[in-house]
Amino acid sequence: MRRVLLPHDISDDRAPAGGVIRDYAGRSMGTSWSVRLVAAPDQAAEHVPDGLQQQLDLIVAEMSHWEAESDLGRFNRATPGSWQALPPAFFDVLSYAMGVARDSGGAYDPCAGSLVNLWGFGPYGRFDQPDFMPPSADEITVARAQLAARPVILQRDGRRALQPGGVQLDLSAVAKGYSVDRLSYYLKTQGFAHHLVEVGGELRGSGVKPDGQPWWVMLEQVSGAEIDELVLALHGLSVATSGDYRRYFELHGQRYSHTIDPRSGMPIANDLASVTVVHAQCMAADAWSTALTVLGHRDGLDLAELQGLAARFVVRQADGSFTEHLSTHLRKLLEE
Known part of the structure; x- marks a missing residue:
């Protein structure tokens, strides 16, 4: 069965008369990006793909932990006890991330990069290198104490x-x-108010398509999960999904997820297959989907209710089947 999620607030703003959809795509941050926008028939859009790529390049230059000369890379190498001036966007993103860290009780922590690196999911000492070894208990203890x-x-x-x-x-x-x-x-500053943006599977929709329909997307499904499809109208909404099936490695018969619990210093090993969060801001959906994944479906659902988050939890059962749990705020978006 297919179920439909609709936003509570629907804008009366219509797409341009005779508007056409233009598609652009590229790569950044080790993943792909794509944009669909509605342009008036005579509206110039040749500059858009370069402008989009420039925006992404600026983010990488400020916040990438893969680029040694990024602003973040320089902060990570800064002298102990030194104050570092940060670009406005970097500062705002870090501030928001640290707020989620506080509100999640440390289930997510943007300062826990040393633990991510120890487990081979950072820019060096990668898990896919032949000499990689998981960190020892002592190494994890030291990193956690320092954090x-x-x-x-x-x-x-x-x-x-x-x-x-x-x-x-x-x-x-x-x-x-x-x-x-x-x-x-x-895109809005360039006069394209009606669009769908995607980066690495995270999405945000604004306005409508030329036919007046919203940007319909299907929520990401876990392979093998026999759960009803959820279709979302991304009209002023964003969606992000975190899952243990996306990135992991196996060693000596044990599976290690790329999502690290900063509280224990260990990769998560709970029963969650995925968490999807729907939010007005994609940054919020992204951060909270990670925090809720770390917490597990029971504590995660409790926190989603407390924070007023629209969240979907897909839980893996011992027999290999899957169950679904929706927060109250997501249920409010649901129409059978």
């Missing part, structure tokens, strides 16, 4: 951040979502 003892401090006046020493920022669980929001904002 707890040396917090990053943000100072909004001047947009500065304190590097306490050894902290490795990793914004990979929020940067893709932010990039979706950034591309959407750019």
Whole structure:
């Protein structure tokens, strides 16, 4: 059965008369991006693909932990005890991410890059290298103790951040979502209010298509899960999904997820197959889908209710089947 999720607020703004859909695509942040926009028949759009790529390149230059000379890379190498001025967008994204860290009780933490690196999911010492070995218990203990003892401090006046020493920022669980929001904002400044943006599977829709229909997308399905399809009208909404099936490695018969629980320093090993969050901001959907995945479906669902999040949890059962759990706020979007 197919179920439909609809936003509560529907804009009266119509697509341009005689509008046509234009499609653009490219690569950034180790993944692909795509944009569909509605343009008036005589509306120039030749500059759009280069403009979109430039926006993404700026995000990489500021927030990539893969680029050694990014602003984030320089922060990670900064002298202990030094205050670092951050670009406005970098500061705002980090501030939001640290807020999610606080509200999730540390289930998500943008300062836990050292743990991500230890498990081979960072830019060096990769799990797919022949000499890779999982970290020892002592290495994890040291990294966790350092994370707890040396917090990053943000100072909004001047947009500065304190590097306490050894902290490795990793914004990979929020940067893709932010990039979706950034591309959407750019398109609006260029006069293209009706569009669908996707970066690495995270999406945001604005306005409608030329026929007046919203941007319909199907929520990501877990392979083998016999669960009813959910179709979402992305009209002023974003959606992001986190799942243990996306990135992982197996060693000596054991499977290690790329999602690390900063509280334990270990890859998650709960019963969640995926978490999808629907939100007005893709950055928020991205960060919260990760935090809820770490928490597991029971604690995650409790926090989703507390935070007012529209979330879908797909839970893997012992017999190999799957069950679905929806937060109250997602149920409110649902129409049979």
